[in-house]
Amino acid sequence: MINFQYARANDVADAVRMIATDPTAKFIAGGTNLIDLMKEDVERPSGLIDISRLPLKGVEETSDGGVRIGALVPNSDLAWHPLIEQRYPLLRNAILAGASQQLRNMASTGGNLLQRTRCAYFYDIATPCNKREPGSGCSAIGGINRIHAILGTSESCIATHPSDMCVALAALDAKVHVTGPAGERVLAFTDFHRLPDSSPQTDTNLHPNELITAVELPAKGFPANYSYLKIRDRLSYAFALVSIAAAMELEGGTIGEARLALGGVAHKPWRDSAAESALRGQPANQTTFEQAADILLRDARGYEHNTFKIDLARRGIVRTLTQAAQATPQSQSDKKIR
Amino acid sequence: MTQANTVGRAPTSPAPTKILVALDVNGRQRQLTVAPWTTLLDALRDHLDLTGTKKGCDHGQCGACTVLVDGRRINSCLTLAVMKDGAKITTVEGLATEGALHPLQQAFIDHDAFQCGYCTPGQICSAAGLIAEGKAKSADEIRELMSGNICRCGAYPNIVAAIQQAMGTMAGRS
Numbered sequence: 246m247i248n249f250q251y252a253r254a255n256d257v258a259d260a261v262r263m264i265a266t267d268p269t270a271k272f273i274a275g276g277t278n279l280i281d282l283m284k285e286d287v288e289r290p291s292g293l294i295d296i297s298r299l300p301l302k303g304v305e306e307t308s309d310g311g312v313r314i315g316a317l318v319p320n321s322d323l324a325w326h327p328l329i330e331q332r333y334p335l336l337r338n339a340i341l342a343g344a345s346q347q348l349r350n351m352a353s354t355g356g357n358l359l360q361r362t363r364c365a366y367f368y369d370i371a372t373p374c375n376k377r378e379p380g381s382g383c384s385a386i387g388g389i390n391r392i393h394a395i396l397g398t399s400e401s402c403i404a405t406h407p408s409d410m411c412v413a414l415a416a417l418d419a420k421v422h423v424t425g426p427a428g429e430r431v432l433a434f435t436d437f438h439r440l441p442d443s444s445p446q447t448d449t450n451l452h453p454n455e456l457i458t459a460v461e462l463p464a465k466g467f468p469a470n471y472s473y474l475k476i477r478d479r480l481s482y483a484f485a486l487v488s489i490a491a492a493m494e495l496e497g498g499t500i501g502e503a504r505l506a507l508g509g510v511a512h513k514p515w516r517d518s519a520a521e522s523a524l525r526g527q528p529a530n531q532t533t534f535e536q537a538a539d540i541l542l543r544d545a546r547g548y549e550h551n552t553f554k555i556d557l558a559r560r561g562i563v564r565t566l567t568q569a570a571q572a573t574p575q576s577q578s579d580k581k582i583r
Numbered sequence: 584m585t586q587a588n589t590v591g592r593a594p595t596s597p598a599p600t601k602i603l604v605a606l607d608v609n610g611r612q613r614q615l616t617v618a619p620w621t622t623l624l625d626a627l628r629d630h631l632d633l634t635g636t637k638k639g640c641d642h643g644q645c646g647a648c649t650v651l652v653d654g655r656r657i658n659s660c661l662t663l664a665v666m667k668d669g670a671k672i673t674t675v676e677g678l679a680t681e682g683a684l685h686p687l688q689q690a691f692i693d694h695d696a697f698q699c700g701y702c703t704p705g706q707i708c709s710a711a712g713l714i715a716e717g718k719a720k721s722a723d724e725i726r727e728l729m730s731g732n733i734c735r736c737g738a739y740p741n742i743v744a745a746i747q748q749a750m751g752t753m754a755g756r757s
Contacts (some may be wrong), residue, residue, distance in 0.1 A: 251602065251619035251665050280622070280661045281642050291618070295666055321655075325718065345731020346716070347709065348643060350655045351662065481730035525714070578727040 246283045250292035257424055257458060263294050265426055265454050272296050272456060274317055274353040276343075278360040284407060286370050287377055287424060297353075304328060310464030316355030316457045320410065321520075333462060334574070335471040339413035341577045342475040345482050355457035358411060358421065358437065361448065362404035362512075363484055364393065375401045376445040391550040392486065395509040395558070396542075399420060401514055402445030403548060406438060406513050407484050413473060415514035416481050416490040416506035419462050423459075425455035434460075436514030445512070467492035467504065472568035472575050475508075476561055480580040485509035487558045489565040493524065500524050505537065505566070510545075510558055517541045529570040531563060538562035594724075604668045608633065609677025617664050624648045626664035626715035627674060635675040635704045639733075646732030649705040649712070650674050656712025675704035678711065687711055690745035700702040706732045710746045714753060722747065 250270075254260035258528065264270060270292035273279055282288035303317035304326045312328050323329055324340035344352065366372045366384035373382035385393050385403050393403040411434075419434040438449050451457065471492040477483040488508035494501030503524035507515040520541035527533040538559045545555045568575055573583065601616045608631060615630045624641075627633045627650070639647030641660045648660040651673040678685035687707045690696070697703045709732045719725045725743050734742065 246620045249619060250600075251663070276663065276666070277643060277658070277661050280663065283620075284641065290587055293663075297666055345646065346663075346713070346728050347646060347649055347656050347658045347731045350712075351657050403691075578721070578723040580723075 247286070247289050249283075249290055251295065252292065252367075253295040256552060257299060257301075257456060260294060260299065260456050261424055261454065262295050264456070265293055268582060269455055270294055272343070274356045275319070275351040276356075277348050277352045278356065279513035282350055282361060282368075285368055286368035287368060295479060296456065299551060301355075307355060307461065309472075312459045314354050314462070316353060316459055318352070318354045319350055320344070320352045321328050324349065328449040332466040332468055333413075334415060334468055335466070335473055335490055336413040336417060336462070338471075338473040338577055339409045339488075339490060342485075342488070343409035354460055357408055358414075358460075359449065359451070359459060360407055360410045360426070363407045364404040365389070367404060373392070375582060376404060376441075376448075379444065379446045386548065389550060390548040392509075393548060393551050394511045395545045395554050396515050397440045397508075397513070398546065399441045399443065399445070401443055402441035402512065404441065404445065405509055406511070408447070408514070409475060409485065409488060409508060411438070412488055412490045412506050412514045414460065414506040415516050417462055417466065418504075421451075421457060422461060423451060423455045424458050425452055429458070432459075435514075437518055441512045449514075465502070467494065470495055470569045470572055472565045472573075473577075474561055474565040474568065474575045474582065477559060487554055487561050489558075489561045491565040491569040493529070493536055493566070493569055495529060495570065498528050498530075500527055500529050500533070500570075503537075505541065505562065507541070507558060507562075510554060511568075515541075524566070529566075531567070534563040535559075536564040537566065604664050606664075606667060606669075607671040609673060615664070619665050621664045622660055623650070623662040623664045623667055623672070624659035624725055627672070628721050629658065633674050633676055635637070636708075637701055637704055639661075639702070639705075644733070645702070645705075646709055647702050647705040649709045649732065651712055654712075654715060656709050673708070673711075675707055678707065686749040686756075687714075687745070688707065689746040690752070691742075694741045694745040695738075695750065696741040696745040697734070697738050702732060702734045702736075706734065707743055710742075710749065713746070714750055 272291040273293045274297050301317040303315045305313050323376040324337045366374045372384040380521050394405045421432045421437045473490050475485045490506045493503040503521050520537045523537045594690035606613050637647040643658040643661040650659045719728045
């Protein structure tokens with residue numbers, strides 16, 4: 246790690262003032278990703294502004310029947326919070342599919358959104374990487390790209406977003422509350438992360454001088470018919486090759502509202518309104534699920550080592566939608582995929 | 584802690600100031616002066632000579648550095664000591680009471696739940712956190728919630744058995 250200064254923010258306004266004064270500083274909460282990146286010299290902030298003691302740790306019901314999650318709620322506390330377990334079990338399962346319990350105890354809700362890709366070239370400062378050093382080139386496109394993206398890629402970057410929690414938050418239509426010098430604003434979850442295009446160094450639409458204060462869930466949580474299936478190289482404590490969050494309303498055997506989001510396939514949690522439209526009003530059967538998968542993957546493109554992800558995603562979508570329809574969500578401890 | 588730092592409050596970047604940190608480590612009040620980049624792991628091992636906590640990968644991937652902070656298990660290698668000012672830390676050295684081994688320590692001996700022993704302090708602290716959480720009941724659930732602790736000797740079946748024994752012992756006591 247390089248030298249850096251350390252200071253604590255006293256409140257949200259103080260934190261925003263401090264980052265405005267020193268734009269090369271960074272906020273730190275759980276630190277699980279930032280400290281690691283600083284050890285690797287990938288991140289070199291001039292200073293760390295400790296926000297971990299700010300009063301953003303509540304999980305509260307909102308007036309419209311949703312839930313507001315403070316940005317500093319640890320991932321483990323969120324997964325096991327009664328409101329989340331009962332009303333948003335898709336979110337619980339996605340969180341518990343990610344990292345280890347030690348990391349979930351440290352990692353914050355806001356920080357989970359802001360974690361960086363685990364592309365090995367991004368981490369290796371001896372190799373070119375447009376995300377780490379804009380304009381230096383992408384080592385993954387012609388390199389070992391087994392874990393990389395198949396959707397929404399650009400000539401600059403084929404990295405994926407690593408979060409499981411964010412896949413569920415995308416499927417659940419969450420909102421992200423942020424505060425900056427100009428005041429507060431709210432971003433739809435699907436607008437929070439961005440595709441790489443020609444500037445992969447920018448992961449999100451959060452401005453550098455803004456602080457995430459909360460993530461808000463709408464009332465609809467799909468507690469009856471949901472599943473989160475994460476497919477990876479080992480059965481626990483590994484990043485997804487492909488992960489699928491599925492949720493639906495069922496009336497008889499017919500699908501009402503449906504949600505489908507994928508992780509491990511793109512620079513952001515991948516949602517496709519056309520695929521969800523293809524589920525709505527249709528019978529909950531294999532043919533319907535296969536059609537939705539084909540629509541979602543219509544523009545998928547494989548690279549030398551990751552073409553397998555297209556078939557894996559297609560089968561995974563069908564399997565996860567089937568689990569959701571049958572109300573037999575994937576267990577995160579019994580690893581058998583049924 | 585001292586308030587000598589200037590991040591976010593001045594445009595220049597003077598040399599980092601060492602910061603006074605107070606920690607309750609295994610029931611004992613400790614004060615140490617550390618640079619901001621000192622991890623809790625390095626503070627415990629190099630500043631307080633508590634070398635029971637091990638440095639494995641130093642990247643949060645192996646779990647050898649697991650300690651309890653305010654009763655919760657975390658990776659001390661990814662934690663800055665300055666951020667834990669005022670916290671209560673329990674390391675493997677703090678688990679035994681008045682000469683009696685902690686039930687997990689006894690269970691690891693009873694089940695031969697290690698070979699080289701390097702991961703063992705992290706395994707035991709992690710298991711102490713797991714039992715306090717109260718979420719793992721079955722062997723599958725123990726395996727899943729212990730997956731942040733790697734054992735390259737492959738003592739996993741005995742580790743699970745040891746944790747099951749300690750869970751029974753501790754449930755009987757409470």
